[in-house]
Amino acid sequence: MMKEQVVCKTTDIQPGEMMESFFGxxxxxxxxxxxxxxxxxxxxxxxxxxxxxxxxxCGATTEHSKPGEYHYCHKGEILRCPWHGRxxxxxxxxxxxxxxxxxxxxxxxxxxxxxxxxxx
Amino acid sequence: MPKKIPLVDTDxxxxxxxxxLLEYLDEPFKHYIQNxxxxxxxxxxxxxxxxxxxxxxxAVIPDGRPAGSDLSFMQEQLLDxxxxxxxxxxxxxxxxxxxxxxxxxxxxxxxxxYNDWQIDKWLEKDERLYGSVHVAAQDRDEAVREIERVGSxxxxxxVLLPIDDIMWxxxxxxxxxxxxxxxxxxxxxxxxxxxxxxxxWPRYFIEWHTLIPTxxxxxxxxxxxxxxxxxxxxxxxxxxxxxxxxIPHMMWKMDQQFRDLRHEVPWLKRKPSDIMKxxxxxxxxxxxxxSKKDFMSLLEQMGTDEMICFATDYxxxxxxxxxxxxxxxxxxxxxxxxxxxxxxxxxxIPNSRERYDEGTSRL
Ligand code: FES
Numbered sequence: 002m003m004k005e006q007v008v009c010k011t012t013d014i015q016p017g018e019m020m021e022s023f024f025g026x027x028x029x030x031x032x033x034x035x036x037x038x039x040x041x042x043x044x045x046x047x048x049x050x051x052x053x054x055x056x057x058x059c060g061a062t063t064e065h066s067k068p069g070e071y072h073y074c075h076k077g078e079i080l081r082c083p084w085h086g087r088x089x090x091x092x093x094x095x096x097x098x099x100x101x102x103x104x105x106x107x108x109x110x111x112x113x114x115x116x117x118x119x120x121x
Numbered sequence: 122m123p124k125k126i127p128l129v130d131t132d133x134x135x136x137x138x139x140x141x142l143l144e145y146l147d148e149p150f151k152h153y154i155q156n157x158x159x160x161x162x163x164x165x166x167x168x169x170x171x172x173x174x175x176x177x178x179x180a181v182i183p184d185g186r187p188a189g190s191d192l193s194f195m196q197e198q199l200l201d202x203x204x205x206x207x208x209x210x211x212x213x214x215x216x217x218x219x220x221x222x223x224x225x226x227x228x229x230x231x232x233x234x235y236n237d238w239q240i241d242k243w244l245e246k247d248e249r250l251y252g253s254v255h256v257a258a259q260d261r262d263e264a265v266r267e268i269e270r271v272g273s274x275x276x277x278x279x280v281l282l283p284i285d286d287i288m289w290x291x292x293x294x295x296x297x298x299x300x301x302x303x304x305x306x307x308x309x310x311x312x313x314x315x316x317x318x319x320x321x322w323p324r325y326f327i328e329w330h331t332l333i334p335t336x337x338x339x340x341x342x343x344x345x346x347x348x349x350x351x352x353x354x355x356x357x358x359x360x361x362x363x364x365x366x367x368i369p370h371m372m373w374k375m376d377q378q379f380r381d382l383r384h385e386v387p388w389l390k391r392k393p394s395d396i397m398k399x400x401x402x403x404x405x406x407x408x409x410x411x412s413k414k415d416f417m418s419l420l421e422q423m424g425t426d427e428m429i430c431f432a433t434d435y436x437x438x439x440x441x442x443x444x445x446x447x448x449x450x451x452x453x454x455x456x457x458x459x460x461x462x463x464x465x466x467x468x469x470i471p472n473s474r475e476r477y478d479e480g481t482s483r484l
Contacts, residue, residue: 049445055179057172083178084440086171 005120008041011112017077021054024119029108030054031117032091035077040091041108041119042080047097051084053105061088061098080105126455127206128443129463129470131404132311132361132432133199133250135210135243136189137235142216145234145241150227159227161216164314167326169438180436188436192246199435200249203443206460207470210243210252211311211361212281218257220283220313228257229267236271244276251470253281253309258289258297265300272304278467279359280306283313284336290347302353305468311361312336330439337363338371341401345375348388350400357466358401365403365429366411369422372397398425402466404432405458406441413448426454430463 008022009031019032021044030044030053044053060076079098080089088098095105108119139154146154153159172178173188180188180198189195200208218232232255244252254277256264268280280301282289289297289310301308315322315329316336323329337360344350344358375393383389389396411419420426433441441447443459450458464472 049440049442051177052179055172057178081171083172084438086169086438 005118007116008119009117011039011115011117013117014039017058019054019058019080021052024108028052029119030080031110031119032058032080034058034091038092039110039112039117040095041110042089042095043106043108046082046084046087047103047105048082048085048087051082053080053082056081056083058091125204126452127460128203128431129460130199130203130205130208130433130435130443131359131430131463132211132406132434133195133208134189134212134435134437135192135195135239136187136215137238138186138190139216141242142231142234142238145237146230150230150234153227161221163215164322166322167329169326171438173438175438177436177438177440180440192243195435196247199433200247203433205249207249207251207463209278209309209463209467210239210250211309212239212253212255217283217313218255219259219281220285221257221259222286225257225260225263229260229263231255232257232264232267233270236267236277240271240274240276244274251276251278251467253277253279254306255281256297258282258294259287261294261296264297268297268300268304268306272300272306275469277304278306278469279309281309281311284310284316284340284363285313286315288343289340290343290345290349292347295349295352298349298353298356302356305355307357307359307467309359309361310337310340312363334363334367337403338367341371341397342375345393345396345401346386346389348386350396351388351390356400359430359466360401360403361432362404362406362434364407364409365405366409366419368397368403368428369419372423394424398423398428401428402462403429404434405429405447406432406434407439408441408446411448413450416448416450420454426457427462427465429458430466431459 006024014020014033016033016035016037022029022031028044030042032040046053058077059079059081060073061079063072063074066072078091080091089095089105095107097103111118143151143155168174173181176188182191182194216231218228221228235255239252243250254271256267258264312333317329317332372394379393464470
């Protein structure tokens with residue numbers, strides 16, 4: 002397994018968007034949150050294996066909501082699976098909102114100039 | 122390398138677009154859609170708030186047409202990719218002839234058009250696909266006529282009835298079962314709107330979706346206690362998209378009630394649970410996440426491993442992956458749940474035990 006690799010250019014992904022790429026043979030998902038930061042996960046849902054790049058980056062109703070009253074935030078920082086809709090917090094290690102003990106396998110990312118690099 | 126298992130997928134939703142039905146519709150019904158833009162009224166007040174609503178986001182056709190509406194895309198994404206042996210089409214339910222709450226003439230016309238379209242565009246285009254006869258069963262006599270018209274098609278394996286506001290075990294509907302039995306068709310039941318309690322929706326989608334099995338339980342109870350399977354001994358009932366973990370509860374409950382209240386339904390000659398074991402099957406989807414131990418103990422409580430049949434429910438959002446939805450089971454059990462049980466249940470599906478090396482899924 003290679004140690005590091007350029008997976009895309011910073012200009013390939015606008016803030017709030019994502020794309021799939023490859024890290025060696027591994028299909029990975031690069032997410033760019035609205036603040037411009039990059040994150041990388043395995044592009045496969047840890048539930049039944051859906052391709053996460055077909056899902057969406059959105060916000061979420063939070064645990065501060067009360068019965069009958071929605072509290073919504075983390076706009077653009079939540080990755081939502083295209084199948085059963087499980088939500089993963091991009092900025093919190095890819096943890097599942099309904100069960101934070103479960104998280105998406107992730108990769109380290111650094112940006113050098115316009116290159117987005119994933120490394121182990 | 123693991124040997125391949127022939128997969129029979131008991132719930133695949135093909136979808137028609139109203140425009141496509143036109144060539145199969147007679148006047149004046151064609152006119153209502155073509156010139157008056159009629160579409161069936163639907164009521165669901167909520168959705169699965171994901172990218173493609175109640176469909177898998179990656180199943181939407183690349184040109185923008187809705188999920189399930191294109192055979193070649195379905196072949197590529199599902200049938201070829203997973204390696205289906207057979208798949209049973211169960212309709213997209215929109216329009217849903219059987220759950221039209223009025224205007225039965227339109228419902229019956231839609232059912233006929235839908236069946237002709239299904240045969241033409243799907244059943245005769247892919248040998249793996251089998252189909253469901255759509256009927257407007259609220260008009261019992263029209264339904265019987267439609268079963269007589271298309272029920273003998275070699276690839277039609279069941280008559281589809283919605284789980285809605287009609288309890289189908291009522292003797293008034295028995296001619297539908299008589300016609301089905303005559304053509305070697307089973308009955309498939311799938312919930313529609315509103316399936317959970319009559320006339321109303323719960324406040325949240327999560328409540329509705331959690332409680333769907335209760336709507337299935339009502340129909341199974343109703344069919345058994347109304348004596349449908351005593352009257353039509355060759356008939357079977359496939360419960361589609363309600364899951365299976367409630368089966369032991371139903372068996373125990375019905376048997377216990379039967380011991381106390383048998384006098385009311387003296388036409389039952391067998392224990393309700395025995396009738397269920399023989400005549401009723403359940404699609405596994407949507408499956409809860411069970412450990413192998415929990416799964417095996419559930420089967421033990423059912424007293425048989427032949428009552429459940431695997432289904433994906435493609436292309437809906439709660440699709441079950443054949444590779445990931447159930448725990449990893451022993452080979453013999455896998456063969457039953459992923460294929461043999463369904464093949465045994467549907468008399469019109471080829472039932473030879475095949476060689477496990479061609480065109481079949483690696484599970
Ligand atoms: S596969 Fe992602 S939520 Fe089920």
